[in-house]
Amino acid sequence: MAEASLVVLVPMLTATVLAGLSPFAGRRAGWLGILALVAAAVLAAMLLGRADGPLVVWFSGWQPRGATPIGIAFVVDRLGAGLALFVAVLAVVAGLLALRLIAVEHLLFDAVGLVFVAGMLGFALTGDLFNLFVFFELMSVAAYVLVGYEIGQRSALEGALTFAVTNTVGSILMLFGIGLVYGRTGALNLAQIGRVLEQGPADVLVVVAFALIAAGLLVKAAVVPFHLWTADAYAVAPTPVCILLAGAFSELGLYGLFRIYWTAFAGVLGGHEEALRVVFVTIGAMTAVLGAVMCAAQDHLKRLLAFATIAQVGLFLVALGLLSADGVAGAAVWIVGDGLVKAALFAIVAIVQHRCRRVEESALHGVARSLWPLGVLFALGALTIASLPPTGSFLARSLVEDAALRQPGFGWVPALLAAVTALVGGTLLRAGARVFAGWGRPPGRDPLADRRGGDEDDDDERDEASVPPHASAVLWVPAAALLAAAIAWGLVPGLLDAVGGAAGAFVDTRGYAAAVFDGAARAAPEPLLRAPGTTAYLYAAASLAGALAVAAAGLAGWGGRLPAAARRAIHALRAVHDGRPTEYVAWSVGGTALLCAALTLAVSV
Amino acid sequence: VLPYLVAVWLLLVGLYGVVTSRHLVHLVLCLSVAQASTYVLLLGVGYRSGGRAPIFADLPPGTPVVDPIVQALTLTDVVVQATVTAVLLALTVQAVKRFGTSDPRDLGALRG
Numbered sequence: 030m031a032e033a034s035l036v037v038l039v040p041m042l043t044a045t046v047l048a049g050l051s052p053f054a055g056r057r058a059g060w061l062g063i064l065a066l067v068a069a070a071v072l073a074a075m076l077l078g079r080a081d082g083p084l085v086v087w088f089s090g091w092q093p094r095g096a097t098p099i100g101i102a103f104v105v106d107r108l109g110a111g112l113a114l115f116v117a118v119l120a121v122v123a124g125l126l127a128l129r130l131i132a133v134e135h136l137l138f139d140a141v142g143l144v145f146v147a148g149m150l151g152f153a154l155t156g157d158l159f160n161l162f163v164f165f166e167l168m169s170v171a172a173y174v175l176v177g178y179e180i181g182q183r184s185a186l187e188g189a190l191t192f193a194v195t196n197t198v199g200s201i202l203m204l205f206g207i208g209l210v211y212g213r214t215g216a217l218n219l220a221q222i223g224r225v226l227e228q229g230p231a232d233v234l235v236v237v238a239f240a241l242i243a244a245g246l247l248v249k250a251a252v253v254p255f256h257l258w259t260a261d262a263y264a265v266a267p268t269p270v271c272i273l274l275a276g277a278f279s280e281l282g283l284y285g286l287f288r289i290y291w292t293a294f295a296g297v298l299g300g301h302e303e304a305l306r307v308v309f310v311t312i313g314a315m316t317a318v319l320g321a322v323m324c325a326a327q328d329h330l331k332r333l334l335a336f337a338t339i340a341q342v343g344l345f346l347v348a349l350g351l352l353s354a355d356g357v358a359g360a361a362v363w364i365v366g367d368g369l370v371k372a373a374l375f376a377i378v379a380i381v382q383h384r385c386r387r388v389e390e391s392a393l394h395g396v397a398r399s400l401w402p403l404g405v406l407f408a409l410g411a412l413t414i415a416s417l418p419p420t421g422s423f424l425a426r427s428l429v430e431d432a433a434l435r436q437p438g439f440g441w442v443p444a445l446l447a448a449v450t451a452l453v454g455g456t457l458l459r460a461g462a463r464v465f466a467g468w469g470r471p472p473g474r475d476p477l478a479d480r481r482g483g484d485e486d487d488d489d490e491r492d493e494a495s496v497p498p499h500a501s502a503v504l505w506v507p508a509a510a511l512l513a514a515a516i517a518w519g520l521v522p523g524l525l526d527a528v529g530g531a532a533g534a535f536v537d538t539r540g541y542a543a544a545v546f547d548g549a550a551r552a553a554p555e556p557l558l559r560a561p562g563t564t565a566y567l568y569a570a571a572s573l574a575g576a577l578a579v580a581a582a583g584l585a586g587w588g589g590r591l592p593a594a595a596r597r598a599i600h601a602l603r604a605v606h607d608g609r610p611t612e613y614v615a616w617s618v619g620g621t622a623l624l625c626a627a628l629t630l631a632v633s634v
Numbered sequence: 635v636l637p638y639l640v641a642v643w644l645l646l647v648g649l650y651g652v653v654t655s656r657h658l659v660h661l662v663l664c665l666s667v668a669q670a671s672t673y674v675l676l677l678g679v680g681y682r683s684g685g686r687a688p689i690f691a692d693l694p695p696g697t698p699v700v701d702p703i704v705q706a707l708t709l710t711d712v713v714v715q716a717t718v719t720a721v722l723l724a725l726t727v728q729a730v731k732r733f734g735t736s737d738p739r740d741l742g743a744l745r746g
Contacts (some may be wrong), residue, residue, distance in 0.1 A: 159707055166714045173721050180728055187741045190658075190725045197665050198652065204672045204711060205645060211704065212679035399712050611661070611738050615653045 032079075033086040033103045036072040036113060037151045040065050051136040052579055053210050055235060062139040063124045070117035071582035073431070076108040076154075082550025083534065083541055084110075087154070096546055098218040104156030104545060108361060112284060113153040115365050116277045119372060120146040122507055123269035126376065129504070130268055130383075131532070139177060144172035145273065152281055156545065158207055158293070159217045159286060167358050169196050169249070172278065176266040187608060190266035194610040195258040197246055198617055203245025209238035212560070214424075219292040220545035223342075223538060227296030239294050240628045243286055245623040248494060250282030250571035252337050252346060252451025253316040254620040257613040260323070263335035268379035271331065275338040275375065276368030286536075287349050287357070295538045302352055304631035306436065309350025312624075314445055316343030319602070321452040325579070328390050330378045334371065335461060337414065337453045341367050348429040351436055354556035358532035359428030362524070366421025367414070369515035374410045374457070376508040377403050381464065390460050395467020403505075404465025406512055411461060413515055415454025415576035416569050421518030426450070427565030428558060443564075447572040455571070462584055469584030495594065529558045637678030645672035658726040658736045662719055669715045673708050680704030 034622035043065035050058055060315075076084070084105040087093070124142065131138050148168030155161050173196070177189025211217060211233055214225040226235060244255065251259040259279070265273055290298075298305060320340030327333035348360035380403060382388045385396050410416075416423040426446055433442035462468040518524075523632025530553070534540060544550060554596070559567075591599075605616075648668025655661035680701030685692065688702035730736050 084745050138734070159710075163710060163714070166718075170714075170717050170721060173718075173725075177725060179723075183733055186725060186728055186732070190722070190729065190741065192739075193663065193718070193725065194652070194665065197722070198649065198668070199712075201645070201648075201665070201668050201672060203667075205641075205675060208641075208672055208675040208679055208704075208707075209709075211676070215701075217703070246706065608741050609739055611653050611655055614649065618649050618653070 030156045032072045032076050033084065033105055033154060034088065036069050036076065036117075037147050039068050039072065040143040040150070043127060044140045046051060047136045047453070048140040051140065054136060056485060058136055059128050063121065063128070064207075065143060065144060065588055066117060066121045066124050069146070070114060070121055071116040073110060076105050076223070077107060077114050080105045080107050080110045082106075083544035085544055085548060087615040091495075093546060096221075096224070098216075098221055098545065100463070101160050102156045102218065102545065104155045104219070104541065106534050106541070107527075108154045108535045109284075110356070111361070111531060112277075112281070113150050114365075115368065115397070116146065116149045116153065116273075116281075117272060119276050119368060122372060122511065123272045126272070126379075126504065126507060127267070127269040127329075127339050130299070130379065131421070136490060138175075140454045141171050141174050142270075145175060148393060149273075149277060149281055152285060154294075158210065158219055158222060159221075159291070162204060162207055162468045165203070165245075165285065165568050166173060166200055169200065171489035172270075172274065173452060175270045176274075177250075178267055178270070179265070182265065183263040184261075188261040190567065191258045191608065191610040192262035195255075195613045195617060198614050199245040199248030199255065201245075202241045202248075202621055206238045206241030206243075206245065208608070209234060209241070213238070217290065218545065220542040222293040223296050226293065228299065230406065231297050233629065235294075235297055236603045237625055237630050238631050239290075239298065240621065240625040241321070242289060243628075244617070244624055246286040246289075247312075247620075248280065248282070248617060248626075250286070250346070251279050251316075251342055252312055253319050253339075253343070254281075254616045256316065256339050256342075256614055258610075259339055260332050260335040260606060261608055263338065264329055264332040264374075268375050268382075271334075273374045275334065279338060279342050280364045283342065283345055283349055283360075284391050287449075290538075291536050291538055292541050295536075298632065299538075301632045301634070304440075304634050305628070306352050308627050308631050309574070310347050310439065310442070311348050313343045313348075314442075315344030316340070316346060318343070318380070321449045321456075322599065323602060323606070324453050325456045325583070326603060327456075327538040328382070328612050330388050330390060330460060330464075331375070331504065333375055333390070333456065334378065335398045337457065339370060340449055340453050341371075341414075344429075344449060346356065347403060347442060348432065351439065351442075353432055353436065353537075354529070354532045354536045354554075355428060355432035355435065355558060357535050358525075358528045358558055359425050359432055361528055362421055362428060362518075363425030366518045367516055368420065369511050369518065370410050370413045370420075373405065373508050373511035373515065376504050376511065377407050378506070380504045390463055393464045397464050398467055401465055404435045404461055406508060407461040407465060408458060410512055410515075411454045411457035412573065412576065413512070415450045415572050417573060418569055419519045420516045422450075422515070423565070423569055424519040424524075424561060426569070427561035427614065430558055430565060443568055447575065451572040451575025452579055455492075456583065458576055458580035459583035462580060463561070468490055469586065469629050523599060525558045525560065529555045637674055637681070641671045641675035641678060644668065644674060656737055656739065658729060658738055661738055662722045662726065665686070665722070666719060669711070672711055676704040676708045683732070701705060 034358045087100045151164035173193040232389045248255040324336035430443040433439040533553040533555040540551040651664030685700040688699040
């Protein structure tokens with residue numbers, strides 16, 4: 030079982046080696062980092078192959094005495110191992126891109142990147158609440174540094190600062206919640222917390238502790254109203270970092286929340302499942318709608334993709350918030366499929382940015398005509414987001430639709446999914462058509478987004494000029510490969526069975542506890558997953574048609590002809606995203622209070 | 635009960651300071667204050683009245699001691715906080731050096 034610890038240790042130790050080598054070795058030693066990431070991916074794949082039931086690894090052999098765990102454990106189930114594998118594969122791609130894109134002579138970037146990945150891997154595998162927090166902090170701090178890496182740009186520095194301040198507040202709230210849980214249970218092992226909590230009442234302490242932990246993780250996941258930092262950070266991060274942030278980092282926040290819910294809180298809060306479902310799905314739906322609307326209003330391409338990520342995270346929260354195994358299965362398939370598309374889109378935007386030196390849709394109007402094959406890829410990515418069959422996103426969406434229809438009162442979810450994916454996909458199509466084909470009228474300068482002074486523009490140009498111009502050729506291959514993988518993901522044979530089993534085990538609170546305490550693997554009840562039926566194709570067709578309509582409307586300049594009330598509302602929404610960390614923290618604190626209130630209400634009915 | 639009240643007070647005061655901050659160094663220190671609430675909470679959770687430090691070298695077995703786990707957690711927490719503060723202060727220094735501003739309200743190069 031050494032793989033479980035090695036999968037985290039290999040990147041971590043390589044990071045220290047690289048940091049130590051940094052003064053002496055050239056950039057070529059960065060290949061060592063890639064090697065470590067490949068090794069981590071192989072180890073994660075081996076774990077995935079082994080984890081039939083949850084695989085429990087007690088470090089240094091501190092086995093539980095009776096029913097009391099005294100050591101720290103990794104509990105690797107198939108969903109966790111699968112997520113770790115996905116993170117590692119995405120990290121390999123990001124690492125390869127970074128070798129060409131990050132034009133620096135020393136190795137510290139690679140070292141911090143490896144620490145970031147190690148944190149994410151540990152987060153996916155651990156079975157201990159405090160250990161989870163430590164990995165959470167590890168990946169966060171590494172991410173702050175990576176986002177602010179191009180510190181010569183004012184927006185990069187500000188993005189990193191906002192990101193760091195907001196997320197630090199989130200982790201303080203989460204740690205406070207962990208302290209409360211420990212005070213009640215005297216335990217940090219997730220399974221043991223679950224057992225102790227189950228014997229007590231679902232009182233205010235338990236609910237507030239859960240709300241605080243949830244708030245910390247929702248800040249990470251970029252869920253409304255904790256999402257404000259996301260666009261600022263994603264828009265300025267170097268592209269390889271963006272791929273990891275948008276593809277895995279946000280989703281890990283949701284994974285953490287539901288891992289903790291199903292292992293530790295499902296026992297005590299499970300009686301109020303109906304009301305909790307309403308809370309989670311509502312927050313998810315708000316996030317999805319807000320993300321999609323903000324996405325449609327963007328001009329800066331990377332910011333546009335950041336809001337697309339927020340919209341998708343909202344949809345994942347809707348899927349997971351259904352609190353059922355089939356919802357989890359849908360979310361799992363979707364997270365992988367969407368992460369691959371998002372990575373491809375970021376890579377394409379990076380090519381455009383390096384060729385044309387701009388990243389605003391309005392400034393790029395028709396400029397990238399010579400890169401039209403990229404435009405085809407971009408459009409394909411946009412359609413994948415609007416769930417073009419037979420991509421992974423389409424399969425996942427049909428799973429989520431089925432899951433929602435099985436819960437009474439959530440019949441509106443499929444329509445929401447169709448509307449949000451149509452708006453996001455259509456916006457991407459619009460942007461692609463403008464940039465790569467020069468269709469439509471060039472939009473006017475955005476009054477809100479671009480208020481930078483002249484001195485900073487100089488900074489921008491200097492930084493982008495430091496990237497070697499031939500770099501973009503190397504980017505074509507990963508972009509195309511990622512997109513192909515995203516499309517092929519929906520066609521993997523046996524995917525439904527495998528994901529169904531993994532999701533069944535993920536929501537099996539007792540099976541998890543049995544594995545931790547008795548080392549006994551127990552077959553979890555598997556959800557019934559159907560291949561996409563006729564309705565799924567109909568919804569997909571609706572969402573594709575919607576996407577085309579949105580794109581056409583955007584190109585025809587209908588955005589300016591919206592009713593005045595709608596325009597005022599969008600303007601007010603955008604004004605909230607004002608780049609000031611102090612106000613973002615105020616929103617987060619308010620959101621936490623609301624979450625506490627909502628959960629308390631949910632538990633008292 | 636007192637330690638819990640203190641912890642909640644520190645958390646609220648720290649967050650209030652962050653929200654109303656006019657200077658980045660002040661903001662970072664307010665974050666530290668908020669983080670200190672978690673130290674107090676954790677140590678308060680593990681306290682046993684009459685307990686001694688959990689160092690068993692010179693204690694007879696059976697002596698009541700305070701919970702050593704929360705002390706380990708607090709120590710980890712302090713280390714984490716030190717790292718975060720260092721990163722934030724480094725960013726602050728860069729903000730002042732390169733852009734001559736230390737007021738968080740001046741931020742907002744990317745908006746909307």
